[in-house]
Amino acid sequence: MLELEGVTRRYGRKVVLDGISAIFPVGLTLLVGPSGAGKSTLLRLLATAERPSRGRMSWAGEPLPAARKALRRELGYAPQAVDLPEDLTAREFALHIAALKGLELSAADRQFLSITQAIGLHADVNNRIATFSGGMRRRLIFAQALLGAPRLLALDEPTAELDGETARRVGALIVDRARSAVVVMTTHLSDELAPEAAAVLRVEAGRVAAA
Ligand SMILES: Nc1ncnc2c1ncn2[C@@H]1O[C@H](COP(=O)(O)OP(=O)(O)OP(=O)(O)O)[C@@H](O)[C@H]1O
Numbered sequence: 001m002l003e004l005e006g007v008t009r010r011y012g013r014k015v016v017l018d019g020i021s022a023i024f025p026v027g028l029t030l031l032v033g034p035s036g037a038g039k040s041t042l043l044r045l046l047a048t049a050e051r052p053s054r055g056r057m058s059w060a061g062e063p064l065p066a067a068r069k070a071l072r073r074e075l076g077y078a079p080q081a082v083d084l085p086e087d088l089t090a091r092e093f094a095l096h097i098a099a100l101k102g103l104e105l106s107a108a109d110r111q112f113l114s115i116t117q118a119i120g121l122h123a124d125v126n127n128r129i130a131t132f133s134g135g136m137r138r139r140l141i142f143a144q145a146l147l148g149a150p151r152l153l154a155l156d157e158p159t160a161e162l163d164g165e166t167a168r169r170v171g172a173l174i175v176d177r178a179r180s181a182v183v184v185m186t187t188h189l190s191d192e193l194a195p196e197a198a199a200v201l202r203v204e205a206g207r208v209a210a211a
């Protein structure tokens with residue numbers, strides 16, 4: 001379980017997250033809300049890619065920053081936008097991430113192939129990322145987040161740019177992981193996964209409310 005208490009994030013004078021208190025239990029939590037509301041900023045905080053300006057966070061009952069390392073060891077993070085290493089193949093990139101995560105590489109490779117099979121990226125894993133479309137990049141970013149067995153998954157619009165059938169396949173994997181992990185994902189298409197979600201939170205102007 002991940003817990004936030006009075007979390008505020010400012011950029012200069014601009015308050016982007018305004019005193020957010022929320023509990024993210026095992027299961028799927030959807031973050032919805034308009035563009036610019038602060039969803040990605042909130043996910044970056046959950047993924048410890050940024051720190052709150054104020055407020056407290058805890059992971060598995062232990063407060064950050066002491067628990068930051070423990071959280072990172074159990075984290076899979078799919079950012080909304082990220083520069084990928086264009087000259088690597090998808091598979092090389094996945095192995096690079098696996099190495100950074102300290103995973104056993106042959107097991108991680110098998111896992112990557114099985115994930116990419118499930119989301120229709122299998123045929124392209126040995127191709128250079130430079131040749132990838134937007135939807136292929138999105139699925140690669142999603143697949144690397146799943147490597148290992150993260151107990152915390154922070155997924156920023158994992159189904160954006162995907163056709164309906166592919167988005168459903170990605171959604172099925174997310175729902176499967178949410179049976180044993182804390183999964184927090186942002187989406188603009190709230191209808192599809194909402195019935196499977198433990199909670200749907202609406203982020204609006206830096207505040208969070210049950211939707
Ligand atoms: N590094 C930054 N410096 C300054 N302002 C920032 C920074 N990152 C985000 N913001 C601002 O914070 C606000 C929230 O942005 P954020 O990316 O979290 O929104 P979002 O809800 O994810 O939007 P979208 O649905 O378009 O992805 C925006 O006004 C944005 O301009």
Ligand SMILES: [Mg+2]
Pocket residue numbers: 039040041080156186
């Ligand atoms: Mg965003």
